Amino acid sequence: MSDRLSPIADDAPIVLEAKGITKQFPGVLANDQVDLVLHRGEILAMLGENGAGKSTLMSILSGLYTPDAGEIWIKGEHVTLHSPGDAIIRGVGMVYQHFQLVPVMTVAENVILGAEVVKAGGYIDIREANRRVRELSKQYGLEIDPTAVIEDLPVGLQQRVEIIKALYRQADILILDEPTAVLTPQESNELFQIMHQLTAQGVSIIFITHKLKEVLTVADRIVVLRGGKAVGTVYPAESTEASLAELMVGRKVILQVDKKRAQPGKTVLKIENLEVLDERKHKVVKGLSLDVREGEILAVAGVQGNGQREFVEALTGLRPVVGGHIFIEDEETTHSIPRKISELDVAHIPEDREKHGLVMPYSVADNLVLNRYFHEPFSHRAVLNRDAIAENGRNLVKEFDVRTPSIETHAGSLSGGNKQKVIVARELSRPVKLLVANQPTRGIDVGSIEFIHNQIVAQRDAGVAVLLVSAELDEVLSLADRVAVMFDGHIVKTLPIEEATRERVGLLMAGSEEE
Amino acid sequence: MELTAVPRKISTNWFIKNRWLVLIFIIIIGSIAYAYAVNGRVTTAVLASTLRQSTPLVLGALCGLICERSGVINIGIEGQMLMGAFLAFMANVYLGNLWVALAIGILAGALMGLLLAFMSVTLKMDQIIGGTVINILAIGLTGYFYISGLTTQGKFQPFALGPLAEIPLIGPVFFKNPPITYMAIVIVFVLHYVLFYTRWGLRTRAVGEHPSAADTVGINVYKMRYINVTIGGMLAGLAGAFLTLEGVGTFERGMTNGRGFLALAIMIFGKWTPLGAWGAAFLFGFTYAIQTQLQFMGVNLPPQFIGSLPYILTILVLAGFVGRSRPPAAEGKPYEKEGG
Amino acid sequence: MATDTTSNETVNRTARYLRKAWQGISVPLVAVLLGLIIGALLLLVSGAQPLSAYGALFEGAFGTPAAIQRTLEKATPLIFAGLAVAFAFKAGLFNIGAQGQLLIGAVVAAYVGFSIQGLPAIIHAPLALLIGGLAGALYGFIPGALKTYTGAHEVITTIMLNYVAINITDYLADGPWKDMTPGNIVARTPKIFPSAVLPSLGNIPTGFILALLAAVVAWWILYRTTLGYEIRTVGLNSSAAQYAGIRVAKIVILSMMISGFLAGMGGAVETQGINGRFQPGFNTGIGFDGITIALLGKTNPFGVIPAALLLGAMRAGSSKMQFSAGVAPEITDVITAVILFFVAADIIVKTLIRQRGTDDDKVTLSTGWSGH
Amino acid sequence: GGQKPAAEKKCGDEGVICIGLVTDVGKIDDKSFNQSSWEGTQQAAKEVGALEVKYVETTDAKDYAANIKQFTDQGYNIIVTIGFGMGEATAEAAAANPKVHFIGVDQFQGEAIPNVAGLVFHEDQAGYLAGVLAASMSQSGVVASVLGTNLVPPVVAFNEGYLNGARSVNPNIKIIDTYHPGGLDVAFTDPEWGATTAQQAIDQGADVIFGAGGNTGNGALIQAAGNEGVWCIGVDTDQWETVPEAHPCLISSAVKLIPPGIVDLVKMSKDGKFPSGNYFGAAGLAPFHDHESAIPQEVKDLLEKTKAGLLDGSISTGYNPG
Ligand SMILES: Nc1ncnc2c1ncn2[C@@H]1O[C@H](COP(=O)(O)OP(=O)(O)OP(=O)(O)O)[C@@H](O)[C@H]1O
Ligand SMILES: Nc1ncnc2c1ncn2[C@@H]1O[C@H](COP(=O)(O)OP(=O)(O)OP(=O)(O)O)[C@@H](O)[C@H]1O
Ligand SMILES: [Mg+2]
């Protein structure tokens, strides 16, 4: 996509410069003497493991955190940022990793929040605000309905709102923290186009991601953080995915999943004409049928918002089914409660790890028995066995390499990657017939992804039927034995992996008819 | 790719979504009209009583509402009301001016609001505890320092609002009242307007729903919470002042008698909106008035049965028609500006 | 890594344990001290003698065996009410209705106590207790069920049900269950039979022992059983609970019922151990005190006990304080509020005593309100 | 509260009189029966030269016995306990302390206990007179009563008397009577309810309000005072003294004279003539004060006649307890 093979932007004037930024959190030196330079019209990519300090650095540049040491220069001026407001007036706009949008408010309300244009008495003319949002979205090609309520929007559109928010404030330095983590390939591509369009208009962009491919295609320059330190600046032209991964993690990373041919056995999961409603009682799963056999990975690929979430929730008993049938082995589980399904040896890695996957105030050990606490040896006649729970915790933490100070640590204080490992450890450490994994590596660094992918493949090889749901085409293509493409609430096509080319799956995901 | 979300057409869907409320509303209006036709005097008396009894409740509910909209749970309404009532009374005794006393009652509420803000925003104390501290403190302080035998020159008296007061039924009920009752009605509408149509309201709601989102666009979360909680305290103080300066004219230990907690229930009942709270408070005041009226009519039931009516009715309405309501998402959680 | 000798490790562990224990009690101790100091200032301002007031307060609470007994008697229902509120908090429910559940328990225990004659004490007293508790549980079932099936917020329904409970019990005590002893005009139930009375063991009321037991059982259920794990999971993250296969609706109802059971037991103990009958106005305010106590005890069942003892002691000693020092009992409310403030605002206390603490024991009831 | 001992003697010594008072749940300054009992006790103490006179306020009904014990432990020999609710605790304390004299205000004695005198009143008679006065003064033919809870027998007695007294003057009179619907703990401390209920009655034509229920009733009186052409009648004590805000409407109060009753009983105790069983104190109407001239002479005459009739038994109030 990028045709800039040389660091042309280096000649452009410097719009932002950080010198010796240091930030200490209790027990962690999140940023350690970090220097950073951003040129006008440049796309600067930041890479680093989970917990390397990327978000911290960006939060400092956007005024949310105050650094312990270091200087920030914006457009030649030495500045002290006390609040995001200070950064905003200097043209720094940030799109946070966790979107900072008020879910119950409309797009326009979110855009103008904090920068409202008011009439007498503080009255907000919301029509005028809607008009300005429409104007902006036209100007930058960021199509959006200003009157839509945020919580009704897919994440891709929510992100758009974040960008419009920054543009509305006339930001010319845009910081995007893992913008593509929640986007589909199509959405990502649209975002990159937008980014190029913006840089063409003089905007400078810092862009954080864990996806090395993206870095190589869109960045003008790449800065790598490790353990809070800036460990190198490289250019796409002189880098490969492997070299970047090594720079990040500090060791060689095998990016390609290494797996043998599948040996599928008997059918474990069979779904016929499934129909499910969403929160607003709209039918979003419309006659979905598929089956998964033991010893194979069936990947459901699809643009987010085509009913995948509701489908998985229905499959695991979290959401009522309004039509069709689900069979797990010979048992019909269409209307079963989650406990029943889980007891049929169905493991579930949920999409939303904060909401479903973990009880944040619980210790790591307690979280590791979340759906098995009622079994021997974790409890006996309804009385918990603390020792067994602790031992299980110690074992799994070691086996799955969960980076935690102790098994008594609250899950909430783990980094994202480690949270995910806790869930994976829990789900894979019990007898499993069917593994349902929904977006298992979202937001996770390459090192951890490697680990989780290997685990999933190992399960398959042990004869487990794996249903992988992912919006990540790379993940789908490298893990799947068969690819089922989901569009508009049903499976439009199931392809053996040999026939699933990137282009073909991409087209199917976008809803184009074959044959 | 689908670009447009399904927009929410609030205007048209509103009636369908709230069909039960609408139905109840229609039934109530119809019944009132019928009752007025049958016995105008009693109907007027009952509705006037309804408004009177709803006044401290709605003010208390608005206090809770403005606090919670900015993300701070206030279960100390009862205590704030009590302090407002007490200090307004004392001011009335020693200064002999109702308006000054009113100001002091509001000020007392403001101070109690400030205390809650200090506890929940600055100290990041659990907000339920903060409110409980206020409740106990108010009972203790007012009980300890109340001197009996104090008398005042009197209380606010009703005045008619010109020709408006001549309208049958509505006139005597709404336009012939003492000042705090008028103030309460005005405040309901002002607060509704402010909350949903102004910059202040937008920011307040943002702070209550998603404080870090507000913070990242340069809104000072702490300041917003401090101000809103203090204003909430003022409203509670006003509710207390209503009791001593308008409702009764004198103070009595513990005279709020749980109205602060009822206000909390009314706030939830009204789904955290001023108009909703007003409706809920009105419903409540109405059941109180009806309960008295039933006794007036010599209905031969133990007063305990009639006395349970408002509460059972509330539960029924809530369970049957109103259902789930969604509180501001961030309420109850102290906002920690991480790493700040 | 662990090259220390075993004895060294034991010493270390003991030291660590002691440090932890000190961390646990230092904040409440200092909070009580600060409460008393601020109370003393108020007393001075109002022209009273703090030392003699506190002396009398202490004497009235602990000065004689009888005083201690009264303190324990006061603390007993407070422990039950505190446990009831704390237990519900653990499930993410704010039970303001302990008062109503307690009243129902009290009146029903009285009914069992006065209406059944001829049972041996070993059966009659526990039976009355149990049925009183169950009545409370049933009364707790209502808001629990309303919440799960209709979404009616428990804060509203429990407040309303408190009022209804007052009316129900008043009606029963002045109507069908009224004491018809000739000459009695008072609204109250008959005296319960001696077989239903909970005796005192020396100066220790049986009810108090039951309360301690209830605290242990509540703690054990919460932290040592699968049910407790389910309850806490629902309280902390009901989506995760659902994901883990826990039936959230069942847990919500059950938690409210256990909470109601504890409150009902509190009422029954009052009836059987202290009042000997149900009489309107005799159980006032205990349920609301339960909220204070649950919060003072940081919603931990074991924390509830010292909190209830503190309040019970102040209640027991305040009449002595008024008698000997002429100080109105309301001052103890002010002191309670200040103590609660400092216990919750432990930052202040920790700064005062230069303790670096973890945030672990900070009271947060974040799910106590919005619930599920 | 209380007075310091003057001499070296102390309570419990021979010939020393110490009087203690235990309030019902509520405060000593309740402008109602706790307060007037305390006033009577202080007066009695002065008259008999008591060494000490003190009170303890009850905050929790379960403390009745403990509060009484404060006094018996200190050797107090006369103890005044207030309210029917304390009857049982008083009887028990009396049995345990046979030498101590107990005066139980409002405590009807079903069976006489040697060292307990129940100071009781014919509230129904006072209420009856109030009813006669109300019906006589009413122009509209509608009168009302705003009452504490029906759980408290004296309140019911006042009201029943009031109803029948009013009907005796005008059989067709419309009487609006309302008890506070809350529990005992709020029924007497809810002036706001009293006020709004009074207003609701006034809006329906009531022009005489009988407020009988502690502070709840006081709220009704003050509310009535704000309405032109509405009279009000207080209760228990002469509320002209205790609720000045009600002066514009307060034509009288249905009083039970607690202070003289206590003084009498204390004196009898001193003289060794302490009665047991029920001792009826005087009950009737308080003076008209500033409204003397507003009351027509025939009404005054009627009241006198009624009073005489009640005394000699020729008029029955129609109140039938139990
Ligand atoms: N608010 C905080 N309080 C304490 N420690 C923090 C806080 N925020 C971050 N940290 C620490 O700082 C380190 C850097 O965190 P940061 O969020 O910057 O990582 P990151 O590079 O953005 O990781 P990821 O790729 O997972 O987003 C983390 O390891 C964490 O321990
Ligand atoms: N309040 C906090 N106290 C201590 N550490 C914190 C706190 N908040 C965040 N952290 C730390 O900050 C780091 C980054 O947090 P963040 O929420 O950004 O997770 P993440 O690693 O970026 O995961 P993801 O991107 O999947 O959300 C984590 O390592 C976490 O330990
Ligand atoms: Mg990050």
Ligand SMILES: [Mg+2]
């Ligand atoms: Mg991350």
